Amino acid sequence: KQWQDLQGMIRDNYSDEAMKRKVQLSIRQLDEQCNQLELSLNTHTENKLDSNSLDTFVNEYLEKRKLFHLQREKLATWDAQGRLKS
Amino acid sequence: KGTTDPLWMVSTESAGLNQLYDLVAKDDALSDTINALYQMLNRGVIALDLFVRKSRELAREQFLTRLHIEKITTILLEAEH
Amino acid sequence: MSARAPINHFGTTNSTRPFPPQLYQELPLFPPETTTSKDKETIDSLSEIYSIIIALDHVEKAYLRDSITDSQYTATVNKLLAQYNTYLNNENVRAQFHDLKHFRERFNIVASNAITRLERGIPVTVEHAIDNEQGQNQ
Numbered sequence: 462k463q464w465q466d467l468q469g470m471i472r473d474n475y476s477d478e479a480m481k482r483k484v485q486l487s488i489r490q491l492d493e494q495c496n497q498l499e500l501s502l503n504t505h506t507e508n509k510l511d512s513n514s515l516d517t518f519v520n521e522y523l524e525k526r527k528l529f530h531l532q533r534e535k536l537a538t539w540d541a542q543g544r545l546k547s
Numbered sequence: 548k549g550t551t552d553p554l555w556m557v558s559t560e561s562a563g564l565n566q567l568y569d570l571v572a573k574d575d576a577l578s579d580t581i582n583a584l585y586q587m588l589n590r591g592v593i594a595l596d597l598f599v600r601k602s603r604e605l606a607r608e609q610f611l612t613r614l615h616i617e618k619i620t621t622i623l624l625e626a627e628h
Numbered sequence: 629m630s631a632r633a634p635i636n637h638f639g640t641t642n643s644t645r646p647f648p649p650q651l652y653q654e655l656p657l658f659p660p661e662t663t664t665s666k667d668k669e670t671i672d673s674l675s676e677i678y679s680i681i682i683a684l685d686h687v688e689k690a691y692l693r694d695s696i697t698d699s700q701y702t703a704t705v706n707k708l709l710a711q712y713n714t715y716l717n718n719e720n721v722r723a724q725f726h727d728l729k730h731f732r733e734r735f736n737i738v739a740s741n742a743i744t745r746l747e748r749g750i751p752v753t754v755e756h757a758i759d760n761e762q763g764q765n766q
Contacts, residue, residue: 526576563651606679
């Protein structure tokens with residue numbers, strides 16, 4: 462039974478499909494985090510954002526967007542080609 | 548990253564191609580970020596001068612990124628002939 | 629979704645294309661052996677021109693949406709236009725730039741409001757002021 466459990470776990474966590482689902486989840490999470498970041502700044506219409514706060518926002522937002530797009534590109538390639546030779 | 552990153556399998560043998568992926572992602576990310584700044588300008592969250600300064604900074608970086616992409620794709624295209 | 633990230637055809641067995649050996653390593657943007665300081669300066673100016681186009685486009689759009697005032701718009705656009713022209717005074721820069729159409733196509737620039745403004749050469753508020761004046765003189 463333990464062996465079956467192990468096989469099941471490996472299949473669930475490491476199969477191509479499972480890996481792809483993890484990436485898709487990551488992509489959605491990153492997108493959502495970016496939306497939240499933007500929304501969090503909407504309170505600043507009375508006192509506009511200063512330069513340092515803007516830099517902080519931009520640095521975080523940009524990094525998340527880079528990762529978002531990179532994962533999307535790679536997922537698209539993966540889907541298009543099946544597994545690439547490593 | 549090792550095998551905990553599910554996308555390690557999609558990394559190619561070529562560092563140059565990997566670099567291209569990174570650059571294209573960076574280009575898109577910069578567009579997104581500039582757009583976010585623009586939305587903030589419209590909502591009154593940042594002042595015009597700050598918008599111009601910061602969006603120009605990001606756009607300069609985007610230009611260099613596109614120049615870099617052009618360099619790599621030129622080599623790729625030349626290889627097809 | 630970006631259509632520019634390449635699908636890697638080179639690794640498959642049906643590929644007939646030779647893989648360019650330069651791409652086994654990362655490619656520097658400014659290879660030290662071939663880049664001169666003049667090159668860097670020119671590229672720097674081109675990047676500033678690009679940034680002006682992008683910023684200008686958004687300023688135009690923001691003005692159309694009433695996000696900024698007439699005076700904010702006029703002052704900012706005057707400054708950007710002046711800076712744009714200053715950068716293009718340099719002949720090395722002009723040689724690389726060619727013209728706006730060429731520059732736009734080469735770098736895939738989508739900025740229709742900026743292009744209009746650059747071709748007109750003055751802020752839209754100044755255009756209107758001139759139109760009004762001419763109207764009154766008739």
